[in-house]
Amino acid sequence: MEFIESKLQRLKQLRKQRPQYAEIYDFYAGLCRFLQGQQLGWLRCAPDLDGWEPRRQAGFPLLTRDALQIDAAAASSFITALIDTFIEHGQQGEAELKTLSAAISAGDIASDKLLLACLEKDRAPLEAAANGLEIPAALVEYVCSTALAFGLQQWRDTAPQPLFDGWQEGYCPLCGAVPAMGELAGEEGKKQLHCSICACDWSVTRLKCSYCGNEESDSLEYFTAEGEIGYRVDLCRKCSGYLKVVDSRELGAGLPMDVEDLNTMHLDLLAQKEGFAKGKRTFRDG
Ligand SMILES: [Zn+2]
Ligand SMILES: [Zn+2]
Structure with missing residues (x-):
């Protein structure tokens, strides 16, 4: 189970970087080791x-x-x-x-x-x-x-996986869950969303709110936290949704996004303090 091994490796690394969160990382590592068996x-x-x-x-x-x-x-x-x-x-x-x-x-x-x-x-x-x-x-x-x-x-x-080319929704093409995290990937920083449940990822338009579809640049913003390299929070003033985003050009590719989600809980608090909420799944008509 390679996907669990990569989580354990990342947790070990983060535990050294942020010993103040050791309790949270250890809880999650305990869960990962259980699942591994x-x-x-x-x-x-x-x-x-x-x-x-x-x-x-x-x-x-x-x-x-x-x-x-x-x-x-x-x-x-x-x-x-x-x-x-x-x-x-x-x-x-x-x-x-x-x-x-x-x-x-x-x-x-x-x-x-x-x-x-x-x-x-x-x-x-x-x-x-x-x-x-x-x-x-x-x-x-x-x-x-x-x-x-x-x-x-x-x-x-x-199992062999279907391709998700062209899927532009803000929820997972496979299981329908909302993303845990976004990622700016590859040299051009293409935006990908990572599912919070099945962990699959799919590409979306970068300058667009993945929850409400808003593309107006004056109501799309982002913030970063001081001293935090490689993380940002995308905000949409139209639907008050936020999405935490990993810039893998800074942090490296292939990070386990559920662990990155855990590692950025303080960004959730900052976004929520400003009145933003994690998006919900809204189906189109049809
Ligand atoms: Zn999914
Ligand atoms: Zn929106």
Whole structure:
């Protein structure tokens, strides 16, 4: 699993650069090491590539719930082991995590339905499960999104991938999630977006808001933080969306973007303090 090895390497490097964030890096490294030992026995993806073309034209991502086959019992075992890892390496939410784990083990909560809800960004099943257990919905979503992300990334690691040429939406062509990060790549600094769930990337127009499609240069801006080389935050004054961007001409190519996302949490805080929010997925009509 090369994709996990590269994350561990980068975390090690960052830990030396910013020892004050060691706790966060160590938590994530613990999670990566757990995932490294996991087999993907609970998820199969069989996307309908031929049937995608007309749907793709209308802005729909490739993977729908029909394309995913989830072995619910195996997924539940995976998720409870994942929760054990969160408890082992994390500093908070232990009681809530244990409540969730017990409900999944007992079969009170259908893990396959929650994983599909994460894929479809359907908050209702996640909120219903959380409310029933009196735990935060964000926690249920975090656990299930992490599981889904691992499943899809491992599948991507082994399966041949379709090409995403021409996809210009601000959400992932494969799974429909919003980007974790943008990247300015190659000598010309072409803009790419990196999916927050399946980790695939796709090219977009640089001077355009990837959330609302705004191309007016006077309402598109960016800021950088003092002393931070290679990172910037793109802002759109039309939809108040922001996107953190790695300039790989400064930092090098091939960085694991979920780790870069983690490493730039202070930029999220700065953007949010100014009234900007991470974009949401909005489908075009059709
Ligand atoms: Zn994706
Ligand atoms: Zn916008």
